[in-house]
Amino acid sequence: MTTLIIGLLIPLLGTMFGSAFVFFMRDEMSDRLQKTLLGFASGVMVAASVWSLLIPSMEMVETSGRGAVIPAAVGFLLGIGFLLMIDELTPHLHIGTDKPEGIKAHLSKTAMLALAVTIHNLPEGMAVGVVFAGAESGSHISLTSAIAVALGIAIQNVPEGAIISMPMRAAGNSQWRSFLLGSLSGAVEPIGALAVLLLASLITPVLPYMLAFAAGAMFYVVVEELIPEASSGKHSNLSTIGFAVGFVLMMVLDVVMG
Numbered sequence: 286m287t288t289l290i291i292g293l294l295i296p297l298l299g300t301m302f303g304s305a306f307v308f309f310m311r312d313e314m315s316d317r318l319q320k321t322l323l324g325f326a327s328g329v330m331v332a333a334s335v336w337s338l339l340i341p342s343m344e345m346v347e348t349s350g351r352g353a354v355i356p357a358a359v360g361f362l363l364g365i366g367f368l369l370m371i372d373e374l375t376p377h378l379h380i381g382t383d384k385p386e387g388i389k390a391h392l393s394k395t396a397m398l399a400l401a402v403t404i405h406n407l408p409e410g411m412a413v414g415v416v417f418a419g420a421e422s423g424s425h426i427s428l429t430s431a432i433a434v435a436l437g438i439a440i441q442n443v444p445e446g447a448i449i450s451m452p453m454r455a456a457g458n459s460q461w462r463s464f465l466l467g468s469l470s471g472a473v474e475p476i477g478a479l480a481v482l483l484l485a486s487l488i489t490p491v492l493p494y495m496l497a498f499a500a501g502a503m504f505y506v507v508v509e510e511l512i513p514e515a516s517s518g519k520h521s522n523l524s525t526i527g528f529a530v531g532f533v534l535m536m537v538l539d540v541v542m543g
Contacts (some may be wrong), residue, residue, distance in 0.1 A: 292417055292435045293475045293482075296409060299439030300471025303446025307454045307463045317523055322444030324524030327507045328531025329441035330409075336539040337416060337434045338500035341426050342493040345419075356493035363488035363494070364501020368408060372509065377401035402449060403469040405510065408502030409438050410477025415495045417478070418485040432543035437535040442471055504517065 290325030342357040376390035378397035385397055392400075416434045419426035454460060481488070481495070488495050515524035 292317045295435040299442035300446040301468045302449040303443035304467030306447040320524040321527040324527025325531035327511040328528040329535045332535035334500035342496040357497040360497025361501035362470030364498040368505035369439040410474035414478030468501035
């Protein structure tokens with residue numbers, strides 16, 4: 286139980302660590318560093334989706350022969366569709382833009398920024414919850430592999446926390462307020478993970494679909510938000526390098542610990 290609790294909290298700790306950058310950096314994060322970190326986060330999420338979610342999804346039904354790919358394909362498309370629907374319906378505002386997305390609503394800028402981060406972090410929390418549910422059910426996912434996913438997402442959350450807290454500090458918020466807001470942006474992850482775990486007994490029969498669903502949701506975030514932001518403007522080559530480093534790190538982490 287202790288290992289499970291720690292595993293659920295690891296991603297949040299990564300966000301808190303990144304948010305703490307406001308105590309050590311005076312100025313707003315440089316464009317070069319932000320591009321590198323966005324690319325790194327993208328690489329980690331893509332590798333985690335493939336090695337920790339899609340491949341185990343197919344391995345769990347490998348006795349079905351060629352049909353083993355069906356749960357992975359269906360779950361992946363459902364995950365993409367779910368995040369697309371949430372993105373279209375939820376009023377939110379991305380950092381660095383003044384144009385809200387989703388349904389029009391009379392919400393504060395801070396509230397819409399928080400909703401944007403929630404949309405981003407929800408699939409990561411689901412991914413952690415579903416791999417731990419898989420480990421608990423005695424499927425093809427080991428406990429060490431589940432911890433590797435939590436660690437990988439925590440590493441990916443470090444730049445995310447910084448990318449959220451630093452602009453808030455530059456906008457005039459105090460260091461502690463910026464840190465708390467950045468840290469709270471990751472609170473949805475353990476909540477989402479816990480919700481999946483509480484439903485574990487019900488989702489076990491469809492676990493292959495849930496693994497692929499989480500992968501699709503994470504891919505949506507990468508393709509819709511992270512990569513376009515990392516590739517726009519100058520220094521896009523740094524985001525490519527960051528992507529490669531993040532992808533390889535997560536791949537090695539999953540293979541070595543799995």
